[in-house]
Amino acid sequence: MTSETELRDPELARPETERETETDFDEDDRLRPDFVRAVLDAVEAGDFEEARARVESLHPADIADLIELTPAEDRAALASAIADRIDGDVLAEMNDWVRDALVDALEPRQIADIAAELDTDDAVAIIEDLDADDQREVLRALDPDDRAAIEEALSYPEESAGRLMQRELIAVPEHWTVGDVLDYLRADDQLTTDFWEVFVVDPSHRPVGTCELSWILRTPRVVSVTDVMKREQTLIPVDMDQEEVALRFQKYALISAAVVDGGGRLVGMITVDDIVHIISQEAGEDALLLSGAGDGDINEPIRDSYKARVRWLIANLVTASIPATIVYLFEGTIAQMAVLAALMPIVAGVGGNAGTQTLAVTVRALATNQLTQSNTIRAIRREIAIALLNGLSVAAAVGIAIAAAGSALPDLGGGTLPLVIAAAMLTNILIAGLAGVLVPVTLERFGQDPAVASSVFVTMVTDSMGFLAFLGLATVSGLVG
Amino acid sequence: MTSETELRDPELARPETERETETDFDEDDRLRPDFVRAVLDAVEAGDFEEARARVESLHPADIADLIELTPAEDRAALASAIADRIDGDVLAEMNDWVRDALVDALEPRQIADIAAELDTDDAVAIIEDLDADDQREVLRALDPDDRAAIEEALSYPEESAGRLMQRELIAVPEHWTVGDVLDYLRADDQLTTDFWEVFVVDPSHRPVGTCELSWILRTPRVVSVTDVMKREQTLIPVDMDQEEVALRFQKYALISAAVVDGGGRLVGMITVDDIVHIISQEAGEDALLLSGAGDGDINEPIRDSYKARVRWLIANLVTASIPATIVYLFEGTIAQMAVLAALMPIVAGVGGNAGTQTLAVTVRALATNQLTQSNTIRAIRREIAIALLNGLSVAAAVGIAIAAAGSALPDLGGGTLPLVIAAAMLTNILIAGLAGVLVPVTLERFGQDPAVASSVFVTMVTDSMGFLAFLGLATVSGLVG
Incomplete structure (x- = not known):
């Protein structure tokens, strides 16, 4: 309870020192690299006095940042040099991964001392990630009241209100x-x-x-x-x-x-x-989930990041076999007119981008409860209208570009190709708009997180439809064969 | 100042009514579609009494939601039916686009009455989007103190602290x-x-x-x-x-x-x-910006959404010409072995996904000030390590899959093709990891928003490198020609 300390000892605060150290921060309120370097150099040189002096006036949130910015292998040395400043408030502000690694290095007795001075919610955040043995030992070292409060909090599901709440209230x-x-x-x-x-x-x-x-x-x-x-x-x-x-x-x-x-x-x-x-984390995780990057924290151990990401890459490999099969069916067409192979990724790629745009908007609207059953039909109609406008514009642009290129490159096949690629592009952007809104809405309706897996589905659809529309139209239009 | 009213008239609150209307909400605290339907039916039938009775116990935030969930063409009718409930608090909670449209339908005198009862920040949010004439008229209708406060707030840049702050303080x-x-x-x-x-x-x-x-x-x-x-x-x-x-x-x-x-x-x-x-909006906008969907609000007018999105689709069309040109250079290779055209999108697509994963993680870390100059090198090394693990895994998977498929499909060209596609996949995933971290970090270093334009760049790189590595290796390995 820092605030209580500050309340009783106003002399602890040093506005002058604070003003001096303002130069330790850049214009975005981040610690400057040379400040971080200077602290680490002092620790490495064994000059703990100097290291402590430099961090003395930092806010707990900035001490947490300093530790995060320190390379993983140097964190233990830094932490022991400035041990008197690493209290519960600093741990509460720290990135989960960094804190877990740091706490793992502490004795249960030390963790109990830190937990005792925190509100229930912050103490739980530190204790919940310990392995079962350490958790038991820390709880044993706490006084009975604190232990009961924390044990009760731990009895609620992870990420529930029971874990977030503090029992200290009026x-x-x-x-x-x-x-x-x-x-x-x-x-x-x-x-x-x-x-x-x-x-x-x-x-x-x-x-x-x-x-x-x-x-x-x-x-x-x-x-x-x-x-x-x-x-x-x-x-x-x-x-x-x-x-x-x-x-x-x-x-x-x-x-x-x-x-x-x-x-x-x-x-x-x-x-x-x-x-x-939590608001920031929940709002920010959509971009990560849509890309298949899991929790996506730069402090996550490489092993965990690898496991989270490779799953989606392999899933993508499997779904990519469907558009590949479609192209394979047109092997004869491509063998006759190989330039189609150069153009088909454009139709698939721009369609994919259009699908991702719709997907991002839809996932965000679902996450913020803006899109509900009451306005789903309206949202679908809206996306189709936008897709039609986008499709017509991009189709016109690509048709004109290919026609212009065709006058220089005879193997682009004359007058039919611009029409074929324009028609395929319009078709694919329309399908992309539909898939971009239907896939996440359907996942949500079935109780799934609409941000997870949507991207892989939508890309599979836009790749498949891009290739099918383009190569199919090229074949039936008499452009080839 | 609702809280003042509530303070003085505690009888206004009706816990019983509130409990009754709990059934108007689904398990996620969103208004049920049948509730929205019932209110709109009452309005359409001219039964304003009924409509008012239904919304009476709703919180201002829920009235704002109700108006957002109503089709745009029915909002004016609903608003006039329940006009006595549409006060400043409701407007302050409303989506910007929906509020602007509703406010545009009001007389300056009415807007001034609403603005007068709000804190400066909420009044400014309503007035700042009016066109210059209406703004002048509203300001004229306000009493001098309120007018001075709002004029001063409007003198600060948009999206600055001066617009957000309230002048009412102790x-x-x-x-x-x-x-x-x-x-x-x-x-x-x-x-x-x-x-x-x-x-x-x-x-x-x-x-x-x-x-x-x-x-x-x-x-x-x-x-x-x-x-x-x-x-x-x-x-x-x-x-x-x-x-x-x-x-x-x-x-x-x-x-x-x-x-x-x-x-x-x-x-x-x-x-x-x-x-x-604002925390939620700033954290959530990364997914939208990465996809090139602009502000990406489902209430944005179709015209604005079209303009925001088509720009990026056209940009994507232009950048897609680079990988297309690379494929075009291998026209002869593809004409000889058309199955390469079926496989090359897999190499480009999975590489693109790997790049997007790294991009999403990097953009999030930059936005939350977790990634600064102090740890950029470390972040790059981390992404390379993950890319190497991902690349080896996916390369092995795709190589084995193609070798297995090759035993059934003789045109897959025997023993060399699995090695070629595996090597190309590894190369592309490594390049994707590098591009995914370097592109946003470089944009940030030059003072640009790392979420804007990153995706288009990274996809261009992964498409180009995917095609180049795959078709290039196929050519030099002696697989073709």
């Missing part, structure tokens, strides 16, 4: 006045300082309303909390998936929310600062 | 005690109720520290605010780009932050609820 009974709340908050030293709302609960500990702190501050002492509180509240079931929790926070612009168990009783609180990184 | 002088702050907050009815921190300022109105409300609540009245406040604070320059603001909020887990002008004076405040949608 709950007051309905019959209290604003004055009672103020006295309670001032009297009890053990209460958390990190809260933004007070929850009002009934005698069975079910939340009946929330009070923003600003309302409490602006209301006379004699007023009852039930007259200040807002009764409409977004309650988070303890087993709700974190992606859903993030969407609720966004949709209803929440600062904090009560977490309730199956019986509707208040069991914890989630605050928005624990959610922002 | 700032107190350094010499005050906690008791002074409490008395001030209780005495003045005109103060905002939406704040989470109090800013402490020096006599020239420069912020010297911030107090979380919970600290004020837990501290005795006699203590000076300077003994409670935290001196380390993240100050946001008024001209900072919103993407940068979002990254600061994420990195330092901020709830609110002071916005300062060039002279360091406090001019506004940004709260995290105004930032969450």
Whole structure:
């Protein structure tokens, strides 16, 4: 609980030092390479004093960044040199992979010491990835209250509200006045300082309303909390998936929310600062999933990245056999007019790009709950209209280009080829638009993540249809044979 | 300021009604299609009473969703039927495109009435997209204070902190005690109720520290605010780009932050609820930009979507001429052995997928400031290692598959072809890995958005290299000719 420390020891903060070190950051608030280098040089030279002096005024988030920016093999040395600055706040800010590796190097006793000073949610984040033996040992080393809280959190599914929530919160009974709340908050030293709302609960500990702190501050002492509180509240079931929790926070612009168990009783609180990184992660993972790059973190061990990616490359190899078979069926056509082989990847490739555009828009709209059953038909019609405009434009451009090239290169086969490639391009872009919206919508309807596997399907369709339309039209138009 | 209304009229909230209408939502908290249908049927039948009754207990965010889910041509009718529920909060929650269309249908006088009840940031979001004439008229209809605040906000660049901030905030002088702050907050009815921190300022109105409300609540009245406040604070320059603001909020887990002008004076405040949608939008736009889908919103007018997308398709058409030219140079090889035309898209396509994987990971790491100059070399080495593993695996798989197919299909050309395609695949996946990391890193180094244009470049490289390696090796290996 850093904030408590800062609260009691304002002298700890040094605005002058802070201003000095501003030059350690570039214009995008990232640590400068020469700063990182200087710290690592000091550690390597054994000058721990110098290393500690350089990191002294850094925010925990920047110390976490410094460790991430350090090559994996030098992290242990750096961590032991600046050990007094690596507390729970730093670990909570650190990339999961980097933290896991660092924590693995610590003794269970040390992990327990760090976990004890954190809110439940941050302690759980550190402990949940330990292997079973270490986890047991860390839990044994914790005091009984902390252990019970963390064991309960670990009993909820991964990535659920139960893992995200902190149990430290302020709950007051309905019959209290604003004055009672103020006295309670001032009297009890053990209460958390990190809260933004007070929850009002009934005698069975079910939340009946929330009070923003600003309302409490602006209301006379004699007023009852039930007259200040807002009764409409977004309650988070303890087993709700974190992606859903993030969407609720966004949709209803929440600062904090009560977490309730199956019986509707208040069991914890989630605050928005624990959610922002999930919002960012969930929104950012679409690009990674669409490409088949899995979790796609640059700190992920190479072995894990390899396993995640090679699966999709092999899947792609299998699906690529379908368009290859289509081309193979036209072997005779190509043998007669090999220039078709040079042009067919253009029809397939631009169609693939059109499909990917539609796919990206559709996946994003599904992820943000903008595209639901109510407007699916409308979205499909919209994509067909755009595909028609794109298809006509690109078909015209490619037809004119090939006609122009044909006047210089006689083997381009004269007047029919521009028409054939234009017609094939229009057909493929229309099919790409349809596939780009239907594939993810169908996956979603069957309860699958629309970002996973969509790309491989859509590319298979646009490759196959591009080759089929182009080589088929070339054959039936009498261009060949 | 809804929260104020709710504060004063707790009877307005109806938990019973709320529970009833829970069935209007599906398991993902989206409005059910039959609910949307029922409201629209009521509007169409002229039964506005019924329509209003159905939406009565909806949250402003859900009313905004309802309007988004309504077909564009029916929105005006719905909006006038439930006009009393379409207030500033609903407009603030609405998709930009849908809101702009709806606002365009309103009189300047009506827009001014709505803007007057909003915080500066929400009012600016509504007014900034009006055309110049309407904007002038709305501003004229506002009272002088509101007008001055909004005109000042509009003077800052689009997507800057100055547009995002609200001017309604609580700032107190350094010499005050906690008791002074409490008395001030209780005495003045005109103060905002939406704040989470109090800013402490020096006599020239420069912020010297911030107090979380919970600290004020837990501290005795006699203590000076300077003994409670935290001196380390993240100050946001008024001209900072919103993407940068979002990254600061994420990195330092901020709830609110002071916005300062060039002279360091406090001019506004940004709260995290105004930032969450920007965090989500900035994180989600990578997938859209990588595909060349522009803003990629399903509510964007078809004309705008067409313009955004066709540019990239035409660019793709141009870059696709390079790999096509490479194939064209091997026209003679293909004429002799047309089966090569069937296999070459596999080499190009799987290489393209490998490149896209690396690209997605790199772009994400750049966007989240995880990849900086300090660890670029390490990231490149990491991608080469993964590419080598992927390349060897896929090369082995494709070689074995072609060898197996070759025993059934004699035109696959015997023993050399599996080796040729395996070697070409390995080469292309290695080049894909390099291009996937070098292209975005280079764009970023030159101050360009690494997500824009990267895909087109990388695909051009993987297509060209795939065809060149495969057809080139087929020629030099003596497989053909």
